[in-house]
Amino acid sequence: xxxxxxxxxxxxxxxxxxxxxxxxxxxxxxxxxxxxxxxxxxxxxxxxxxxxxxxxxxxxxxxxxxxxxxxxxxxxxxxxxxxxxxxxxxxxxxxxxxxxxxxxxxxxxxxxxxxxxxxxxxxxxxxxxxxxxxxxxxxxxxxxxxxxxxxxxxxxxxxxxxxxxxxxxxxxxxxxxxxxxxxxxxxxxxxxxxxxxxxxxxxxxxxxxxxxxxxxxxxxxxxxxxxxxxxxxxxxxxxxxxxxxxxxxxxxxxxxxxxxxxxxxxxxxxxxxxxxxxxxxxxxxxxxxxxxxxxxxxxxxxxxxxxxxxxxxxxxxxxxxxxxxxxxxxxxxxxxxxxxxxxxxxxxxxxxxxxxxxxxxxxxxxxxxxxxxxxxxxxxxxxxxxxxxxxxxxxxxxxxxxxxxxxxxxxxxxxxx
Amino acid sequence: xxxxxxxxxxxxxxxxxxxxxxxxxxxxxxxxxxxxxxxxxxxxxxxxxxxxxxxxxxxxxxxxxxxxxxxxxxxxxxxxxxxxxxxxxxxxxxxxxxxxxxxxxxxxxxxxxxxxxxxxxxxxxxxxxxxxxxxxxxxxxx
Numbered sequence: 307x308x309x310x311x312x313x314x315x316x317x318x319x320x321x322x323x324x325x326x327x328x329x330x331x332x333x334x335x336x337x338x339x340x341x342x343x344x345x346x347x348x349x350x351x352x353x354x355x356x357x358x359x360x361x362x363x364x365x366x367x368x369x370x371x372x373x374x375x376x377x378x379x380x381x382x383x384x385x386x387x388x389x390x391x392x393x394x395x396x397x398x399x400x401x402x403x404x405x406x407x408x409x410x411x412x413x414x415x416x417x418x419x420x421x422x423x424x425x426x427x428x429x430x431x432x433x434x435x436x437x438x439x440x441x442x443x444x445x446x447x448x449x450x451x452x453x454x455x456x457x458x459x460x461x462x463x464x465x466x467x468x469x470x471x472x473x474x475x476x477x478x479x480x481x482x483x484x485x486x487x488x489x490x491x492x493x494x495x496x497x498x499x500x501x502x503x504x505x506x507x508x509x510x511x512x513x514x515x516x517x518x519x520x521x522x523x524x525x526x527x528x529x530x531x532x533x534x535x536x537x538x539x540x541x542x543x544x545x546x547x548x549x550x551x552x553x554x555x556x557x558x559x560x561x562x563x564x565x566x567x568x569x570x571x572x573x574x575x576x577x578x579x580x581x582x583x584x585x586x587x588x589x590x591x592x593x594x595x596x597x598x599x600x601x602x603x604x605x606x607x608x609x610x611x612x613x614x615x616x617x618x619x620x621x622x623x624x625x626x627x628x629x630x631x632x633x634x635x636x637x638x639x640x641x642x643x644x645x646x647x648x649x650x651x652x653x654x655x656x657x658x659x660x661x662x663x664x665x666x667x668x669x670x671x672x673x674x675x676x677x678x679x680x681x682x683x684x685x686x687x688x689x690x691x692x693x694x695x696x697x698x699x700x701x702x703x704x705x706x707x708x709x710x711x712x713x714x715x716x717x718x719x720x721x722x723x
Numbered sequence: 724x725x726x727x728x729x730x731x732x733x734x735x736x737x738x739x740x741x742x743x744x745x746x747x748x749x750x751x752x753x754x755x756x757x758x759x760x761x762x763x764x765x766x767x768x769x770x771x772x773x774x775x776x777x778x779x780x781x782x783x784x785x786x787x788x789x790x791x792x793x794x795x796x797x798x799x800x801x802x803x804x805x806x807x808x809x810x811x812x813x814x815x816x817x818x819x820x821x822x823x824x825x826x827x828x829x830x831x832x833x834x835x836x837x838x839x840x841x842x843x844x845x846x847x848x849x850x851x852x853x854x855x856x857x858x859x860x861x862x863x864x865x
Contacts, residue, residue, distance in 0.1 A: 577837060586778060588814050588836040633780045637815040637832025644811035691809055 337547045338555045339563070347570050349548045353541045356582035359428035359531065363631035364620050365443045365524045367478060368531055374721035376474045377529030380522060385466050386450065388457035389414050394449070394526065397421040403656050403716050404533065409667020413455035418597070420667045423660065425533045425716045426653055430587045431634040435649045435665040436609030437589060440635055443527035444618035447519060451495055459493035459500050460519035467518065479521045483514035516617070520624035532721050535655050538714030558711055565708025568701050573679070584654035584712070591648040593683050593690030597666040602687050605665070606648040614638060646688030658710040672706045747840035751859050758790070759854035764847055765790055766856050770833070775862060777837060780815070783830040784823065787847060794826025798849040802830055804842040804857070835862045
């Protein structure tokens, strides 16, 4: 009797163990083949979960519709460049989700980095691949005075604003300074002549011109804030899964669903590509090859030093923020070697339409990107966070297929919260 | 007992599978109150944000006492740590910005850039001596 009882008990334990094992692996209480745990991750990727962007206290004009209107005009105006042929839109092309499809940006000359898309930029505490700017408005000032991009200088821009935008500018920011006695061009970071002219200006004039320049950036940022992602096929599918709406499970093909499974599972992509924008807004070394062996690109490590001393940062004289709203800068990461050659995790919405990939366009296709993650080559500079990922060829193809489901519109919404 | 262990193992594997990261090691000491390594101090830490949201700046509080329970004031505390499994530190540089009284110290600039196992390391120096302590915290799926 005891023997039979023991046998029955053992059998019962064995069967319930099997059932428990099956229950974890198979989605009881799940939907469309996903387990409850998987669904909680999937739910976090939905565009509907994207909170409004955090308020940028350093830009008091960011929600001002007149600032956004001025900023939009400036964004498309090629006069704000040394050769009169480059505007923000030259690289940030609205028809290509505000980027240019080139490995390196092409302004008045070829730049050193891949043009980044603009929608959702306000969610990142640091802008650019290396995070060398800490606000969307101060980011806009970088290319404007970069010799390879707009090739301009702030005093020349102030003259253009006075000549063509005086009433629009002054209705937002108040009177423009008197520029009549000042040179045609000058900047603290221009060519030799521009720097000499800048040094020759009085302190009050220099401050006034820098303030006009900062205001330009704030207007551009107000416009860029209106650019937002619209729903993708993936969002429709994820909403269906979360709401158990079986009628819409076919928004993704089986191959795309398998790719999504890899994305949140063994592909480990969601480790960094998480949240509704599919980025942790942070910086990682993933062993991407340097563009030039001669000139090492230290990425975030160099960016940290730059943002700390940027005159247009949160703690600087042109910021509208009190110190209490500058926590990202006050607690800026220090000299951490894990940030050597670390670059910003890009968001993945519209990624399939945005070849080539990585900070200097080093990977031409999504297949090349996925291959890179499979092989996890060692970094030449710094230390890669990656380790090899065992994906079958089919899984790699499915992953690339899945990424196409992230295509969606970039819409201009009206300014103001 | 065996069944629970197997279920636990499966859940752990499922978590590892899903989270993409290695799962935290088993048997991790998650206590928020620990003696320092040479037992000069007892330290208790807590997050002032509950729940902790990934990628959101927030503050923690550390309470430092002697083993007798007497609060330690005027200590210099250095903050470090990160994710041992990923080989990176905090995305920020957290630091003690003020003393709150009764041996409590405000640590500002805390931020977790992802889910998983994080270490919070405190180096403490006062007239009682220099010592250090490591706390483990596992940031869960949001």
